[in-house]
Amino acid sequence: MNLKDASLLKSRCLVNGEWIGNPEIVVENPSTNEAIGSVPRLGGADARLAIKHAQTAFPHWSRMTAKERGKIIRRWYELMIENKDDLALILTSEQGKPLAEAAGEIDYAANFLEFFAEEAKRVYGETIPSHKANARIVVTKQPVGVVAAITPWNFPAAMITRKVGAALAVGCTVVCKPATETPLTALALAELGQRAGIPAGVLNVITGKSFEIGEELTSNPAVRAVTFTGSTEVGKILMRQCASTIKKVALELGGNAPFIVFDDADLHAAVKGAVEAKFRNTGQTCVCANRILVQSGVYSVFIELLAKEVAKLKVGDGTGRGVVQGPLINAAAVRKVEEHIKDAVELGAEIVVGGERHELGGNFIQPTVLKNVTTSMLLTREETFGPLAPVCKFETEEEAVALANDTPSGLAAYLYSRDIGRCWRVAEALEVGMVGVNEGLLATELAPFGGVKESGLGREGSHYGIEEFVEAKYMLVGGLGIPTA
Ligand SMILES: NC(=O)C1=CN([C@@H]2O[C@H](COP(=O)(O)OP(=O)(O)OC[C@H]3O[C@@H](n4cnc5c(N)ncnc54)[C@H](OP(=O)(O)O)[C@@H]3O)[C@@H](O)[C@H]2O)C=CC1
Numbered sequence: 001m002n003l004k005d006a007s008l009l010k011s012r013c014l015v016n017g018e019w020i021g022n023p024e025i026v027v028e029n030p031s032t033n034e035a036i037g038s039v040p041r042l043g044g045a046d047a048r049l050a051i052k053h054a055q056t057a058f059p060h061w062s063r064m065t066a067k068e069r070g071k072i073i074r075r076w077y078e079l080m081i082e083n084k085d086d087l088a089l090i091l092t093s094e095q096g097k098p099l100a101e102a103a104g105e106i107d108y109a110a111n112f113l114e115f116f117a118e119e120a121k122r123v124y125g126e127t128i129p130s131h132k133a134n135a136r137i138v139v140t141k142q143p144v145g146v147v148a149a150i151t152p153w154n155f156p157a158a159m160i161t162r163k164v165g166a167a168l169a170v171g172c173t174v175v176c177k178p179a180t181e182t183p184l185t186a187l188a189l190a191e192l193g194q195r196a197g198i199p200a201g202v203l204n205v206i207t208g209k210s211f212e213i214g215e216e217l218t219s220n221p222a223v224r225a226v227t228f229t230g231s232t233e234v235g236k237i238l239m240r241q242c243a244s245t246i247k248k249v250a251l252e253l254g255g256n257a258p259f260i261v262f263d264d265a266d267l268h269a270a271v272k273g274a275v276e277a278k279f280r281n282t283g284q285t286c287v288c289a290n291r292i293l294v295q296s297g298v299y300s301v302f303i304e305l306l307a308k309e310v311a312k313l314k315v316g317d318g319t320g321r322g323v324v325q326g327p328l329i330n331a332a333a334v335r336k337v338e339e340h341i342k343d344a345v346e347l348g349a350e351i352v353v354g355g356e357r358h359e360l361g362g363n364f365i366q367p368t369v370l371k372n373v374t375t376s377m378l379l380t381r382e383e384t385f386g387p388l389a390p391v392c393k394f395e396t397e398e399e400a401v402a403l404a405n406d407t408p409s410g411l412a413a414y415l416y417s418r419d420i421g422r423c424w425r426v427a428e429a430l431e432v433g434m435v436g437v438n439e440g441l442l443a444t445e446l447a448p449f450g451g452v453k454e455s456g457l458g459r460e461g462s463h464y465g466i467e468e469f470v471e472a473k474y475m476l477v478g479g480l481g482i483p484t485a
């Protein structure tokens with residue numbers, strides 16, 4: 001990897017300001033399957049040590065003023081921007097997404113730090129008119145304490161800063177465990193955090209045995225909040241494990257996003273939105289359109305337009321010129337997409353574009369569009385997490401809403417229509433945490449990101465993202481010596 005600053009490529013973990021552990025787990029480039037680095041295989045005892053250091057660091061960090069903490073987080077943001085090229089290259093090398101998209105993720109990730117550095121100063125409390133003439137009700141917001149953050153491989157930078165930025169801003173200390181597929185971006189961010197002046201023990205990043213580390217992070221009484229992004233299956237395990245010590249839990253889990261196109265939609269805008277919502281990160285985001293529902297009057301023309309755009313998507317190594325679709329993260333991810341295509345075709349779907357492994361082999365698969373998709377097919381019930389766009393037909397608005405809501409997931413949804421009444425009606429009827437109305441890209445640090453139903457609990461980003469890491473404390477302050485009437 002040709003970095004301007006080779007010291008950003010780490011092979012050890014950060015605990016209490018020291019780089020520890022021996023590089024044991026090999027990290028591969030999903031595009032070439034070549035080894036690009038290695039990181040420690042830490043376990044439960046190491047997690048316990050990291051928690052202890054985070055606990056020790058908490059009193060000092062939480063008592064600093066919000067402005068002092070904000071300055072350090074702001075400096076971390078600046079260092080991310082200054083080192084954007086290197087961070088993007090590390091990210092592309094371990095995750096596969098095209099370099100321009102990786103640079104976009106670094107900007108997006110850094111924006112969370114910029115936002116929370118500012119927001120640290122606005123963690124306001126409240127006074128409430130008292131029930132006693134001689135006492136006052138005051139509510140303050142206090143940091144919960146040590147936070148455990150477990151992050152996935154699909155956004156190796158943004159999922160860290162979205163959680164850690166908010167937690168640090170309010171005065172919490174953190175133990176972070178990134179995904180084993182993509183630990184190098186996380187460790188590079190930790191290095192920049194050190195350079196920004198985050199004190200020892202305030203941010204700890206450990207890699208290794210997810211099961212053991214997860215058990216410690218969810219059962220150790222010193223950890224007061226667990227924030228996780230990943231599969232619904234693992235989210236349920238972590239929530240169960242957190243029950244024994246009643247921790248705050250924020251879960252951002254899998255989705256099954258419907259993308260609804262009505263007869264009255266601007267079809268060119270809808271196709272553009274569908275390509276963004278479906279093929280961003282080669283289909284590997286939890287808010288990716290998983291079911292494209294198109295009204296019968298525009299079904300054929302929409303498919304024709306979509307197929308034309310999808311056929312243009314250039315697939316290849318993320319560092320290649322003009323590439324917009326990288327490899328999937330691993331062979332299992334490729335097999336899942338193939339299984340979804342096979343099942344759908346056996347049940348009557350037709351391949352319009354793609355449908356095969358890409359000629360590049362390895363973890364590359366062709367961007368695919370399927371038509372005549374029905375709800376009997378696996379791909380309408382499971383998150384594909386790949387570049388597969390299945391298009392179903394519907395007749396009425398009621399049917400579209402019923403189809404959209406017919407899933408235990410409830411993360412994101414998209415709808416395209418030029419009827420303002422319909423836009424509001426349908427957006428309000430969708431059982432999800434986020435709706436794109438004539439928009440295919442939802443992500444921004446300024447808005448609350450999160451889901452309902454089995455897609456999770458809590459919100460990340462915006463001022464809502466602060467709430468996961470603070471507790472309201474009510475103080476009844478009496479003895480004021482005010483004469484009563
Ligand atoms: N909501 C989202 O954004 C995401 C959804 N997914 C969905 O999940 C599917 C599977 O992806 P996968 O990578 O396996 O997702 P996981 O949920 O397994 O992994 C996410 C994170 O959780 C960690 N983890 C896994 N098991 C445990 C555990 N028992 N205790 C503590 N931490 C744990 C992982 O560590 P390690 O890597 O070390 O195993 C990783 O850091 C995808 O195909 C997709 O459908 C996946 C990623 C993100």
Ligand SMILES: O=C(O)CCCC(=O)O
Pocket residue numbers: 154155158229230252284285286287443444
């Ligand atoms: O897939 C996820 O879990 C996070 C998506 C973040 C985003 O869409 O920006």
